[in-house]
Amino acid sequence: MTHLLPTHAEIEQAAKAVYAAMPATPQYAWPLLSEALGAEAWVKHENHTPTGAFKIRGGLVYLQNLAQRPRQQQVRGVISATRGNHGQSVGFAARRYGIPATIVVPQGNSREKNAAMRALGVELVEFGQEFQESREHAALLAQQQQLHMIPSFHRDLVSGVATYWMELLRAQPDLDVLFVPIGQGSGVCAAAAARRALNVRTRIIGVVSAHALAYKLSFDGRSKIESPVTTVIADGMACRVPDEASLEVILSEVDEVIAVSDDEVAAAMKLYFTATHNVAEGAGAAALAAAMQIRHRLQGQRIGLTLSGGNVDHDMFAQILSRPGQEAQLADVNQQRRVA
Incomplete structure (x- = not known):
């Protein structure tokens, strides 16, 4: 489905508009995240843009x-x-x-x-x-x-979003896999466009909310399927009806789609804060939630996570930070390291 994806030249042209208004965002490998996952985890910080999201x-x-x-x-x-x-x-x-x-x-x-x-x-x-x-x-x-x-999915939107995947994949061209949340599809299609533009072999795993399964059901069924939305945390992935153009790209370019629950997303939001002191909104933490869910498959790999946004309401974030469990998880990781 290359005709639906922006070309390398289009992405480079889009970068001129992006960088006239903001700098490139950083990517860091945070030690505590890598320990928790058993993999070298690179986080692309789109929470550092002027609007706090990609x-x-x-x-x-x-x-x-x-x-x-x-x-x-x-x-x-x-x-x-x-x-x-x-x-x-x-x-x-x-x-x-x-x-x-x-x-x-x-x-x-x-x-x-x-x-x-x-x-x-x-x-x-x-x-x-x-x-x-x-x-x-x-x-x-x-x-x-x-x-x-203005639609939620459009070639111009994908061209702009692809600039951040180009930044990450140029900095870390040998990542084994990228985890990308799916809302209306611009983020994951942009990852596919950047992968194609730079000719890298990195796998792409899309991430949906387990309480908004339209894109996963459509991916598994190879056709457009609507699904009700009940997520209360991951509003950036609260899609009931897949976009047909983005779904066509996803079916062609994405290797796997994983569903994460609100509880898993909340745990990932808390882990981001305790391990990196960055604030992630629900959809912004979905990539980490998916990686934590399948971390047994990631041992020793180099992975890319997008912290795609940090715009979470204060009251919700305070509730999430007060949830028990994350400190014990990090303590277990540190104990395992000391024993090893």
Whole structure:
């Protein structure tokens, strides 16, 4: 499905738009994480972007291309639906290019993500009980108000997001496997695009929430399958209906898809903090949760994890940090090391 993926040249062009607004993010191999996994684990810190998540890269590329259209094709404003990080990406980039932005979020969405989007100047609309309802409402508003609808998955978005995978794979070209959370697919498709562009052999494992199984069911069944969403932690992976274009790429390029529970995600969020003192949101910790789930298969390997976002509400994070268990796990790792 190479026709759906941006080329090496497209990704390099996208990088110009990204790096005009932000620097490359770091990748570190944290000793406690590597000990916990029994593998050399490299973490790509997309929680260090100006919006605290990887999505900003795609927004910068998409909005730049939109702003550079001929005058007769200029838009009066843009609209999109999100649970938060995509909306912050659109808001950040729209403000940079002077384009009004409206964002639709589900009712009961993260208060702090909502506040962050409003601070970027977007008009925030709360509608629906879950992302799919918000997306359908955004499409209706786009038609009614003559706004440009920004999709959750688009070649320009993938080109921008692929810049961070290029950074990681150039720095660590011999990784055995990448773990990538799947929301609407831009992150995992971008990983596939970067792998192809750099001609590396790294396997790609997609990660979904066990409480939002649409992409895993679709991957296993080799066709589009909808599934209800009940996750309360991993809102960045709260997808009920797979995107057809991203699913086509996933079926062609991804080696495996793993489902992680909210409990596993919470444990990974806590492990990130205790081992690295970085804050991870639910979807941001999903890659680590998946690696912990199959760590018996990873012994001695070199793996890449994306800490794809750190935008978690204070109250939720405080509850997660207060959960018992993680200190004992790290103590067990250290005890095993002392015995060895």
